[in-house]
Amino acid sequence: MTDPLLRVVDLKTYYRTSAGLVRAVDGVSFEVYKDETFCVVGESGCGKSTLALSIIRLVPYPGEIVGGKIIYRGTDLLKLPESEMRKIRGKEIAMIFQNPMNSLNPVFTIGFQIAEPPVIHFNMDGRSAWRRAVELIGKVRMPDPEVRARNYPHVLSGGMRQRSMIAMMISCEPKLLLADEPTTSVDVTVQAQLLNLLMNIKRERRMSMVLITHNFGLVAEVCNRVAVMYAGKIVELGPVREVFRNPVHPYTRGLMKCLPIGTKRKEQLYVIPGQPPNLIEPPPGCRFHPRCPHAMEKCKKEEPPLTEVEPNHYVACYLRR
Amino acid sequence: MxxxxxxxxxxxxxxxxxxxxxxxxxxxxxxxxxxxxxxxxxxxxxxxxxxxxxxxxxxxxxxxxxxxxxxxxxxxxxxxxxxxxxxxxxxxxxxxxxxxxxxMSIEETLRRPLIVHGIKDREEVRRRVLDILQKVGLGKEHMKKYPHQLxxxxxxxxxxxxxxxxxxxxxxxxxxxxxxxxxxxxxxxxxxxxxxxxxxxxxxxxxxxxxxxxxxxDRIAVMYLGKLVEIAEADELFYNAKHPYTATLLSAAPIPNPEVRYVKRFSLVRGEPPSPINPPPGCRFHPRCPYAISRCRTKEPVLKDVGGGHYVACHRAEELDLSEYTSGLWKIITESRVS
The missing domain is CATH 3.40.50.300 (P-loop containing nucleotide triphosphate hydrolases)
Known part of the structure; x- marks a missing residue:
């Protein structure tokens, strides 16, 4: 494969809370290549959102990136001063969040908000930026772009708001999109349309995408490679078909087995026993061992490294070695 | 009922x-x-x-x-x-x-309905609270806890x-x-x-x-804008959906199987649900329905029995063949399974 667009190396993001140090992202490494859709999937509290925020250095207080590298096209983003980082955000790497109502400014029209990034990043004059915004609104397939551009966020439906977010996100032609649960707040029919739109735009403009989600359905629908996160670590990483056809880590297998598909109605579902661990004091060794049906003595003491089990398919488990 | x-x-x-x-x-x-x-x-x-x-x-x-x-x-x-x-x-x-x-502690929360409905004997209340906790997979140790501790x-x-x-x-x-x-x-x-x-x-x-x-x-009812559009036995509804809206929902659901992506099956979904304040006349789904005919725009369809307890509110229920959207999905739902 060619050089990766983004390389995350041993990233650690901790939150210093009064209860203790929360190791939300604890030694995560992966690469994102050009044109690729890379998914990070995991349950709530596994650190997937913190991971996305770390990439564009927007981790909220009391969180802090304490170690690792984020190499974007050859430069380590963690070494850049904030003023340089601002030139990357929006222009090179753009992010879309779960709830568009929290990311759109209620007192400006969406046209204004979509026109703003090119004005800031490219010194575009207001008039052409507005024209471009209207064009982008059409591009994300909202009807009557001229009218919509003058709308405030509150008059739009959830789906339309998320479409405006997509328009805003692509306004500076970024090379990497970060999408954190972009469709969780909308209905299934709208979700399907948004995903289709996002994937089309991504393909047309040859962008790469990191999609953060808890939904295995979405992972299967859109991504090329997937990383499964558990308690701040990647436990399995590989091409999506391979991971679905042949999941190796007991956690990945458990998650897939407990979905209500492939079963008769009301037939007992597989259950992963226990609860996800507390990230202040995660279990020693493999973090999944207290819930793992195959845990061995070794799993309780040593942490399994991410190892290649098939070409490009990595698993952090002692079982298959 | x-x-x-x-x-x-x-x-x-x-x-x-x-x-x-x-x-x-x-x-x-x-x-x-x-x-x-x-x-x-x-x-x-x-x-x-x-x-x-x-x-x-x-x-x-x-x-x-x-x-x-x-x-x-x-x-x-x-x-x-x-x-x-x-x-x-x-x-x-x-x-x-x-x-x-x-x-309220868990015990207080669970005691409430009993007391409201006139079960006052303290021993009995305690016994029933314990009993119900066991039934839902919790135990005595949870009784004194508060919701945020769970x-x-x-x-x-x-x-x-x-x-x-x-x-x-x-x-x-x-x-x-x-x-x-x-x-x-x-x-x-x-x-x-x-x-x-x-x-x-x-x-x-x-x-x-x-x-x-x-x-x-056992049975599933599908609602759209305040109306019941289809109701049938669960597997029948998935395998043999008759209402275009049901088929739309089925085709839009993300399926955890990368072999069958949206690209191959995603063609029924269009538009967003309209506001329930002034729903469209006729069949409420007609503006989003690829099969809508002029009758759908004016006359509201009623729930009809199409056999075997399967009811559909669609003018074209009998003539439409939606199996290309539904039967493929059915296969995935029933067959894909991690061993």
Whole structure:
């Protein structure tokens, strides 16, 4: 494969809370290549959102990136001063969040908000930026772009708001999109349309995408490679078909087995026993061992490294070695 | 339980002197729920599924219509009389952290329904609270805890315990698993199925997640903008959906199998659900329906039996063949499984 667009190396993001140090992202490494859709999937509290925020250095207080590298096209983003980082955000790497109502400014029209990034990043004059915004609104397939551009966020439906977010996100032609649960707040029919739109735009403009989600359905629908996160670590990483056809880590297998598909109605579902661990004091060794049906003595003491089990398919488990 | 011609309109005030607009949240809905079964209700947001749940429990009053519970119409009965029926119904809401009182311990929360319904003997109350906790997979150690000390899954177990502590016949489950993680979701679904079997409960299971609904339900009703558009036996509905809206929902659901992506099956979905304030005339789905004909724009279709207890409200139900959208999906749902 060619050089990766983004390389995350041993990233650690901790939150210093009064209860203790929360190791939300604890030694995560992966690469994102050009044109690729890379998914990070995991349950709530596994650190997937913190991971996305770390990439564009927007981790909220009391969180802090304490170690690792984020190499974007050859430069380590963690070494850049904030003023340089601002030139990357929006222009090179753009992010879309779960709830568009929290990311759109209620007192400006969406046209204004979509026109703003090119004005800031490219010194575009207001008039052409507005024209471009209207064009982008059409591009994300909202009807009557001229009218919509003058709308405030509150008059739009959830789906339309998320479409405006997509328009805003692509306004500076970024090379990497970060999408954190972009469709969780909308209905299934709208979700399907948004995903289709996002994937089309991504393909047309040859962008790469990191999609953060808890939904295995979405992972299967859109991504090329997937990383499964558990308690701040990647436990399995590989091409999506391979991971679905042949999941190796007991956690990945458990998650897939407990979905209500492939079963008769009301037939007992597989259950992963226990609860996800507390990230202040995660279990020693493999973090999944207290819930793992195959845990061995070794799993309780040593942490399994991410190892290649098939070409490009990595698993952090002692079982298959 | 039988629901007949149930309607609930909410007024939307436009000004002091202007006439209000009406949101037809539930509009002329008729169906039956049989003892011991699970009736699943699916629909997108704004389709009226939660309003329907509240109406069934008489938490809000219907505009018109009848609700027969065990043969008695509970719409007309007095408040005192209603209490008798209330203890035979329970409800579990979507978000347990919002539906449980944060200032009451688990024991107090569970004691409440017993005391309200006149069970005052302290020994008996304690015994029943313990007993119900065990039934939902919790124990004595949880009695003195407060909701914030429990995980989401445990909170939902408490909410379920509260709903069934009076030995109800009917339990309405309004999105009971949507706020939970997948691994916890499976635990709660297993629990619900087990409780239904052990206590002979009747469920009304409301959700927007088709795969979950199919898993727990015996029959499924599909709602769109306040209307019931299709109702059938669960597997029949998935395998042989007759209403274009049902097929749309099925084709839009993300399927956890990378071999069958949207690209191959995604062609029915168009538009967004319109506002329920002024729903389209005729069939409410017609502006989004690829099969709409002129009749659909003017005449509202009624629920018709197409055989085997399968009811559809579509003018073209008999002639349309939607199997290309549904049968493929059916295969995935029933066959894909991790060994």
């Amino acid at each position: 039988t629901v007949e011609g149930l309607r609930k309109y909410f007024p939307v005030k436009k000004g002091f002197f202007k006439k209000p607009d009406w949101i037809r949240a539930v509009d002329d809905v008729t169906f039956q729920v049989f003892k011991g079964e699970t009736l699943g209700i699916v629909g997108e947001s704004g389709s009226g599924k939660t309003t329907l749940a509240k109406l069934i429990l008489r938490l809000i009053d219907p505009t018109t219509g009848k609700i027969y519970f065990d043969g008695t119409d509970i719409v007309g009965v007095s408040k005192k009389e209603l209490r008798k029926y209330r203890r035979r119904m329970g409800i579990v809401f979507q978000d347990p952290s919002a539906s449980l009182n944060p200032r 995980s989401g899954g445990q909170q939902q177990r408490v909410a379920i315990a509260r709903a069934i502590i009076l030995n109800p016949d009917l339990v309405v489950l309004d999105e009971p698993t949507s706020s939970l993680d997948v691994s916890i979701q499976a635990q709660i679904l297993n629990l619900l199925v087990k409780l239904q079997h052990d206590l002979n409960l009747t469920y009304i299971f409301i959700s927007h997640d088709l795969l979950t609904v199919r898993y727990v339900s």
